[in-house]
Amino acid sequence: MAPVIASKSLTLSRDLPLDSGQALAGVQIAFETYGELAEDRSNAILICHALTGDQYVASNHPITGKPGWWERMVGPGKVVDTNRFHVICANVIGSCMGSTGPASNAADGQPYAMRFPVITIRDMVRGLVGLLDELGIERLHTVIGGSMGGMQALSLAANWPERAARVLAIATTARHSAQNIAFHEVGRQAIMADPNWRGGDYYGAETAPDAGLAVARMAAHITYLSEEGLTEKFGRNLQDRDKKSFGFDADFQVESYLRYQGSGFTQRFDANSYLYITRAMDYFDLAEEHGGKLANAFAGSRARFCVISFDSDWLYPTAQSRHIVHALNAAGAPVSFVELSAPFGHDSFLLDVPALDRVMKGFIDG
Known part of the structure; x- marks a missing residue:
């Protein structure tokens, strides 16, 4: 938080x-x-x-x-x-x-x-x-x-x-647009599905809905980039390994990048603010x-x-x-x-x- x-x-x-x-x-x-x-x-x-x-x-x-x-x-x-x-x-x-x-x-x-x-x-x-x-x-x-x-x-x-x-x-x-609203809704649901969200009453608690907020940020961050940019920067390159792990760790560089973006975001932003601001954007017409x-x-x-x-x-x-x-x-x-x-x-x-x-x-x- x-x-x-x-x-x-x-x-x-x-x-x-x-x-x-x-x-x-x-x-x-x-x-x-x-x-x-x-x-x-x-x-x-x-x-x-x-x-x-x-x-x-x-x-x-x-x-x-x-x-x-x-x-x-x-x-x-x-x-x-x-x-x-x-x-x-x-x-x-x-x-x-x-x-x-x-x-x-x-x-x-x-x-x-x-x-x-x-x-x-x-x-x-x-x-x-x-x-x-x-x-x-x-x-x-x-x-x-x-x-x-x-x-x-x-x-x-x-x-x-x-x-x-x-x-x-x-x-x-x-x-x-409907697509914009859809992406925001995915992020909001990720936050609200985090058990540490507690209906928004997490201020003062030892834990905050950081996992949900990180996922929201990851989903949104994809929309800020282009396929050309992602391909040029990451392609299908593996992250710190020579072969696939056959597991669900961050095998690919792009996965590691998104996890880094999500984790860092939770240090500077509030989950409830993310809910309110994305809703304001969705209402904009x-x-x-x-x-x-x-x-x-x-x-x-x-x-x-x-x-x-x-x-x-x-x-x-x-x-x-x-x-x-x-x-x-x-x-x-x-x-x-x-x-x-x-x-x-x-x-x-x-x-x-x-x-x-x-x-x-x-x-x-x-």
Whole structure:
């Protein structure tokens, strides 16, 4: 069970209304900032993280000690240049790195656990907008997000159209498909089938549902990669042996890799948060939120958009990005679109793809 850690944190001054009809009081938002905020507050960039991400976009992770998940992109002189821009990255509500979530204490002083209300992507963005309000930032220079972060960027543009001048959505979708929901359900069931889950009430116990969470991570991680990438990296190579064991140990390198990914994930993430965040992603459907027509979501937008997909991404394939672009065109919103070639699958937005750097920098600086 991952410990709750936050660097910067503030408590929202107003209750946070949720799509479920409930509200959260005393919501804490944990965040990191990089670069100086201009006197006129015009140079703020909000970066939204993906499902298993956090606020440590360009600083070492306090649990793993690893560099920030987008350190190659964010920093002095980099694509998101902190010599020019004030960059904000916040942990979404429902997560486990300091923002209010299932591991947080409720009014009775005990962890919410499964008493935490089911949330949506729009609820997460309400929390981010609340943070911007507390920081006195009325309009962002750019909001950026990949994967679930892209959903947040699109949601902000649709529901708070005055809050961002530029919207950069990468490797994302306007709604979760049946296949996406199916993969998430496998992960949730793995967690809930773990006897150490205890109906979500494992906080303070000696054991947590780490085995179930590890399996969930393994299943999800497969969707972030491409067949080409897996074949090139692992093929059918055996792991630390000359022949098959004729057993169920990790004979193949790819099996060992997935087990490593699953085990490491349990050290930095909370199983209940995984349940809540994947459910929020499954509920995401911008068209449904706006009368059943995606173009309606962007009808009042005052932003410029850039949508980026990758040819090897089968989790959120290019067709889903094109669907967003067509809706933006129908709404009369200025949008640029590019499909980039990369062998890494969905995770391409996190890895070294020089073409992505060029497109992003051109859009942010333009």
